[in-house]
Amino acid sequence: MVNVLEKKLSERRESAKNRISPEILSKMLEATQSLKNSKLEKEAFNIGDKIEDMILLNNLGDKVSIMEVLGKQPAIISFYRGTWCPYCNLELSTYNELLKDKNKIKMIAISPERPESSINVENLKGRKVESFQFLQLIQ
Numbered sequence: 001m002v003n004v005l006e007k008k009l010s011e012r013r014e015s016a017k018n019r020i021s022p023e024i025l026s027k028m029l030e031a032t033q034s035l036k037n038s039k040l041e042k043e044a045f046n047i048g049d050k051i052e053d054m055i056l057l058n059n060l061g062d063k064v065s066i067m068e069v070l071g072k073q074p075a076i077i078s079f080y081r082g083t084w085c086p087y088c089n090l091e092l093s094t095y096n097e098l099l100k101d102k103n104k105i106k107m108i109a110i111s112p113e114r115p116e117s118s119i120n121v122e123n124l125k126g127r128k129v130e131s132f133q134f135l136q137l138i139q
Helices: 002-019 022-037 066-070 086-099 115-119
Strands: 055-057 063-065 075-079 106-111 132-137
Touching: 002 086, 055 066, 063 066, 066 106, 066 132, 075 086, 086 106, 086 132
Parallel strands: 075 106, 106 132
Antiparallel strands: 055 063, 055 132
16 A cells, blocks of 8 residues: 555655756755654554544544544554645545545544645545545644
8 A cells, every 4th residue: 555655655656856947946955855864754653553542523523533433443544734735635535545445544634734624635536535524623
């Protein structure tokens, strides 16, 4: 699953070289390297990590516990920046494609955007996103 996503992200990065001016691309690469140098990714969640319970908003505006949403099912949790982020949209689109027949895996996208805004992600190409639950950070 991760290999499919990595391949699509790599293709997107490569195609960006044709769409973005060298000056802007250079600034983007500098920013990416700065993030890598900060070692921030060492604080990111990894496969198998436990998440603390938190209260989020669902698409109906109801407060829900992340633990209740997760239940006992295995889950993929994406911290989704928003509909404006092409990489986030590519990630969700890929997971939607890969998980469409996998009812035993729950997909949760947590975003600062309201869930009803996130559900209409254009990059999901009109596919029904029944395998996803979009939740909003409220703290």
